[in-house]
Amino acid sequence: MSMNKDFKEFLELLNYHKVKYVIVGAHAVTAHSRPRSTGDLDVLIEASKENAKKIVAALTDFGFDSLKLKVEDFCKTGFVIQLGYEPNRIDILTSVTGVEWKEIWENKINDVLGSSEIPVFFIGKEQLIKNKMAAGRELDIKDAERLIKFKSKGENP
Template sequence: MRPDPENAERILRALGDFGFGAVGLAARDFTNPEKVIQLGVPPVRIDIVTSITGVSWEEAAAGRVRGNYGDVPVHFLGKKEFIKNKRAVGRKKDEADLEALGEE
């Protein structure tokens, strides 16, 4: 998510609607660049990130893909931006992910 106050307020409202209103988050938690907020536990954990390595918010927004999480419409990072992020991070897991995608 873009880490600005207006977006932070929208995220808080959405989280409240989604059942996470009582976890004690505030708008300031979503305005700090390079922050990760994790809600729930795997395999159904939601990660909210305020920045990602190698991809600007303008690129992420332009390439986003609309989908659903259950019945909830959401946006996902587009494949091109996902690959760019994986290459920029460069961990072993990211390299394996790129190989699995045929993007060695």
């Protein structure tokens, strides 16, 4: 799958600034099973002051300093910022339903997104299933069922 240039630049900046993040949502479902269409890239970040400083720096370098986002915005759970429009939208979240950051970070998967060859972190399969089940939308339940059926990369069949 070809990578949108904005997604690529954004992920490179997250890595450059050493932001603690994991990719969640449809791109994570794809990483753990098979491709699913989506209109955005969902990125979960750790809601801490140190990490918030890093994400604000990355967003400034990405050209979104005009939004006047503050470190405090990214320190509280439940914060969501959407950059751009589908199909190239980037959603940055400070929490997800059904699973805590600590568990997510301890079980993250190192991989690459699509054909980008950019190293990224994905939410672990079990944590993604918990998140999708807790979210409870019809699409999320279907994603969870798909994840349960497929083996993750590196697992023995």
